[in-house]
Amino acid sequence: MKDQFKYLSGFGNEFTSEDSRCPGALPVGQNNPQKCAYGLYAEQLSGTAFTAPRGENLRTWFYRIKPSVCHGPYEIVESHCDLTHEWNKINPNPLRWSAFVMPTRQESPVDFVEGLHTICGAGNSNIRHGVAIHVYMCNASMKDSAIYNADGDFLIVPQLGILIVTTEFGRIQIEPGEICVIQQGMKFSVNVLGPSRGYILEVFDNHFQLPNLGPIGANGLAAPRDFLTPVAWYEDREVDFKVYTKYGGKLFVSKQKHSPFDVVAWHGNYVPYKYNLKHFMVINSVSFDHCDPSIFTVLTCPSLKSGTAIADFVIFPPRWSVQDNTFRPPYYHRNCMSEFMGLIEGRYEAKEEGFQSGGASLHSMMTPHGPDDKCFESASQVKLKPERIADGTLAFMFETSMCMNLTTWAIESAKLDDSYYKCWEGLKKQFDPDDKIHVTRT
Numbered sequence: 513m514k515d516q517f518k519y520l521s522g523f524g525n526e527f528t529s530e531d532s533r534c535p536g537a538l539p540v541g542q543n544n545p546q547k548c549a550y551g552l553y554a555e556q557l558s559g560t561a562f563t564a565p566r567g568e569n570l571r572t573w574f575y576r577i578k579p580s581v582c583h584g585p586y587e588i589v590e591s592h593c594d595l596t597h598e599w600n601k602i603n604p605n606p607l608r609w610s611a612f613v614m615p616t617r618q619e620s621p622v623d624f625v626e627g628l629h630t631i632c633g634a635g636n637s638n639i640r641h642g643v644a645i646h647v648y649m650c651n652a653s654m655k656d657s658a659i660y661n662a663d664g665d666f667l668i669v670p671q672l673g674i675l676i677v678t679t680e681f682g683r684i685q686i687e688p689g690e691i692c693v694i695q696q697g698m699k700f701s702v703n704v705l706g707p708s709r710g711y712i713l714e715v716f717d718n719h720f721q722l723p724n725l726g727p728i729g730a731n732g733l734a735a736p737r738d739f740l741t742p743v744a745w746y747e748d749r750e751v752d753f754k755v756y757t758k759y760g761g762k763l764f765v766s767k768q769k770h771s772p773f774d775v776v777a778w779h780g781n782y783v784p785y786k787y788n789l790k791h792f793m794v795i796n797s798v799s800f801d802h803c804d805p806s807i808f809t810v811l812t813c814p815s816l817k818s819g820t821a822i823a824d825f826v827i828f829p830p831r832w833s834v835q836d837n838t839f840r841p842p843y844y845h846r847n848c849m850s851e852f853m854g855l856i857e858g859r860y861e862a863k864e865e866g867f868q869s870g871g872a873s874l875h876s877m878m879t880p881h882g883p884d885d886k887c888f889e890s891a892s893q894v895k896l897k898p899e900r901i902a903d904g905t906l907a908f909m910f911e912t913s914m915c916m917n918l919t920t921w922a923i924e925s926a927k928l929d930d931s932y933y934k935c936w937e938g939l940k941k942q943f944d945p946d947d948k949i950h951v952t953r954t
C-alpha cells in the first residue's frame with residue numbers, strides 16, 4: 513500500500529511544521545506569545561534535561577487546541593498484565609521462540625496496547641537505566657485511545673501488517689522492512705489494516721543515535737537524510753478519549769474529552785521518525801574473515817561506558833559475500849553482551865530451520881551460540897565464490913550490554929522451542945593431529 517503521508521527528512525534536525533489548514537499557526541521568532549494564533553495553546557515537550565549540552569538538547573514546542581494537562585486522573589489498568597517490568601525468570605539457556613501467536617478471529621479484537629507482551633528486560637525505569645523487549649500481536653485499530661511511554665523510547669519493528677501511527681506530530685505509515693521510533697512521552701495511536709505483529713526495543717537511559725562511523729568516513733550505514741518525521745496534522749474532535757501511559761512498567765489510563773492529536777503546528781528536534789531498512793548501506797569485508805556484526809548497526813543507544821551500548825539495533829540485510837578462504841557464516845561466539853534476534857522475513861543463514869519469521873531467539877550474556885551443524889558442514893566445504901546472501905530475508909538483532917531476564921509470559925505462555933539446543937548436537941569432532949592440509953605455517 514502506497515504511503516499517503518508527508519514527511520520531513522533528516523535525523524536530529526530542527527524542524528518546523530504547521531498544518532496547511534492553519535497558515536501562520538507557528539509563532540515567528542519566539543516560542544510562547546501572550547496570545548497564540550488561532551487561539552492555540554503553547555506547550556513544550558522536553559526530551560532531555562533543560563541543561564543538556566546544546567548538541568544533545570532535545571525539545572519540541574507544540575501549538576495545540578487544548579494543552580495536555582486537560583485530563584482526568586490516572587488509574588491503573590489491572591487487566592493488562594503482559595506488559596510488565598517483572599522480568600524475574602533467570603535462565604542462561606539459549607532460547608528460541610516459535611512465531612508469536614496471533615489473536616484469532618474468534619476472540620474479541622485485540623488492539624496494539626492490548627497486544628503488547630514483554631519478553632525480557634533488565635534495569636529499572638525509575639532510575640532511567642535499562643532495556644525491555646516486547647512483542648505486539650493485534651488485529652484491531654485503537655479507537656479513541658492513545659498511549660505514551662513515560663519510561664523510555666520505543667523502537668518498533670513491524671514483522672506483519674502495515675501500521676498507521678498517528679502521533680502528536682503527524683501521521684506515519686510503516687510496514688515490514690521499515691521501523692519507527694516513538695520517543696519518551698510522545699502520544700501515539702496505532703491503526704492496523706489486518707493482523708499485525710512486530711517487535712519493540714525499549715530503552716530507558718538515553719535516546720537512539722546514529723552510530724559513529726570512524727574510519728568508514730562521512731557516509732555509510734544509515735544515512736541521516738533517510739530518517740523521516742511526519743508533518744503536522746490535527747483533528748478537532750471532542751469525544752471521550754483514553755490516554756494510556758506506560759509508567760514504571762505498569763499501564764495507567766486517564767480520560768479526557770478531546771483528541772490529543774490536536775497539534776496544529778510544532779517546531780523542534782525531539783520528534784518521532786521512521787526509516788526504511790532498504791536504505792541501509794552495507795559495509796563488509798572484501799578480502800578475508802568475518803567482520804563483527806557491529807558493522808550492521810542502524811541505531812544505537814549509548815551508555816556512559818565508552819563504546820558500549822545500552823542497546824544497538826542491528827540488521828542482517830541482503831548483500832554480497834565475497835571473502836576468500838573464510839568460514840563465511842556468523843562465527844561461534846560467546847559475548848559479554850546479550851543478543852536477542854528476530855526474523856522479519858525469509859530464512860536466516862546460520863540456522864535455516866527452526867528460526868521462524870515472527871519468532872525470536874535470545875542468547876544472553878556469555879551463552880554460547882553460532883551456526884548449526886548443517887550450516888557448519890556446508891559452509892566448511894563449499895567452493896567459495898562471490899554470492900548473494902540473505903536475498904528475501906531480513907533478520908535483526910537487539911544487542912544490549914545488560915543481562916536479560918525473562919517474564920513469566922515469555923517462559924510459560926509463548927511457544928518456547930524446547931529442542932533448540934539440539935541444533936548444535938550434530939557438530940562432530942573434526943580434530944586430527946595428522947591432518948596437515950590446512951596448516952598455514954610450519
Ligand SMILES: [Fe+2]
Pocket residue numbers: 845847851881
Ligand atoms: Fe553473537
